[in-house]
Amino acid sequence: MVFERDDAIGGILRYGIPEFKLEKKIIQRRVKILEEEGIRFKTKINIGIDYKAKQLVKEFDAVCIACGSRTPRDLSIPGRNLSGINFAMDYLIQSNRRVQGERIPTEELIDAQDKRVVVIGGGDTGADCVGVAHRQGAACVMQIEIMPKPQTCRTQDLPWPRYPLLLKSSTSHEEGGMRDWSVLTKKFIGLGSKLTKLACVRVEFKKDPQGCPLMQEIAGSDFEIEVDLVILALGFLHPEKKGLIQELELDLDPRGNVKTDEKFMTSKKDVFACGDMRRGQSLIVWAIAEGRRAAYKIDKYLMGQSILSEL
Ligand SMILES: Cc1cc2nc3c(=O)[nH]c(=O)nc-3n(C[C@H](O)[C@H](O)[C@H](O)COP(=O)(O)OP(=O)(O)OC[C@H]3O[C@@H](n4cnc5c(N)ncnc54)[C@H](O)[C@@H]3O)c2cc1C
Structure with a gap:
């Protein structure tokens, strides 16, 4: 089950990267494949706000958080409050x-x-x-x-x-x-x-x-x-702390990203993290690789072994 707070799946690929660089029909095509494979997507659910993260951890054997790293760097200089x-x-x-x-x-x-x-x-x-x-x-x-x-x-x-x-x-x-x-x-x-x-x-x-x-x-x-x-467009500092991270009291690394061990597990048992949330604002290839590696680690953690590729 994938929970997403936005009204559609895709993260920055859908709502950050412009259409002229990545056509959204490509994302839609991929989401359809994933749905046909049996993955269920629930949109408009903000974990930590609409649905308590602790409840989620109780209901599922493992939880992987991949919420990105979106806190923007600001420019605190005189006049910052002007409109425009x-x-x-x-x-x-x-x-x-x-x-x-x-x-x-x-x-x-x-x-x-x-x-x-x-x-x-x-x-x-x-x-x-x-x-x-x-x-x-x-x-x-x-x-x-x-x-x-x-x-x-x-x-x-x-x-x-x-x-x-x-x-x-x-x-x-x-x-x-x-x-x-x-x-x-x-x-x-x-x-x-x-x-x-x-x-x-x-x-x-x-x-x-x-x-x-x-x-x-x-x-x-x-x-x-x-x-x-x-x-x-001054870059991004770290993941949003309010909500999920605060509720689960997750440990952070010195840069403010979610800290994990080599199994991709956070400081909270059964809660894993991957993507930008773990490594800071990065690249799509890294988000994909991290997702795959986390999937392997979680499968092995739950089943004792895994047929997935470790990469
Ligand atoms: C403007 C821009 C352009 C970029 N262009 C490129 C590019 O051309 N090539 C490239 O390789 N990389 C690019 N990147 C980087 C790339 O998009 C990211 O590294 C990648 O999307 C990270 O994927 P992610 O899944 O970790 O996080 P995200 O894509 O940020 O996805 C996180 C998802 O989690 C959801 N979420 C967050 N909190 C909650 C919550 N509490 N409950 C439920 N859902 C939640 C968010 O709504 C979002 O859908 C770009 C980044 C930006 C900002």
Whole structure:
């Protein structure tokens, strides 16, 4: 049995990743296969809120939690309470719902049409927001990033086999818009309660005596960007603590993710964890691999042996 708090199965694949990157009919096709295999899905049930997690643990021999890692990193600077500043996931979830034909009440609508849009955060989530803003008919789209512009090919400081921290450009970037790096956002400026500008400054990175990067503002490099809509795509901190994690009093690792042992079991007996909830915001391939490995471990735990692949 799979419990899901949303109205449809798929997690970020359904409500985070835009339709232009992953068509939702692909997810629907997979869900149908899983249903035909005998898996039962119950949507609109928030475990820890609608259905007590302790009750679930009593009713099932094993429980695997795979609730993702969605607590967004915020930007606590002056003006943060102005209207027109939204988290990336709020924007992407709503946009996916609209693409599926859902009507969003006007007062809740986050729409880029004819607006000057700034996406703060230069990662993949930010790139998805850029693509969505283009499709909604934004007047202009800019993506800014605090870190310096990455190299386009490996340098001496970045030899193989180290992970290549190179400049990535997605189809959303090929479609248009501007990108800027080494930009620190200092302040949101508004007219009344409405956002109108971003106050920014350029930064450079030096190394401290221990060799750690040290960010310094470049004197006199302050500038402003006129903006109507800001999307915060600054990454994710850890899973949501409220609800399930708090109720089960689960131990967390130093990064705030759910801690498990080598059997994928959490600090609570018979409760297992996998995916982003265990390893932090990651990749689909990892979520699939973790799910499979957890399934093997749980099967072995319950049955003493397993015919599933350990991977
Ligand atoms: C915008 C964005 C774009 C991405 N693009 C890519 C990409 O192109 N390629 C790639 O490889 N990775 C991408 N990723 C990462 C990838 O989507 C995730 O690593 C993956 O979805 C993690 O899967 P998961 O099942 O662990 O968590 P999630 O996909 O977050 O799913 C967790 C599910 O648990 C449900 N849930 C949470 N709490 C409860 C509760 N208490 N009760 C019931 N249900 C609950 C949620 O509603 C959700 O459906 C992207 C991530 C983001 C945010």
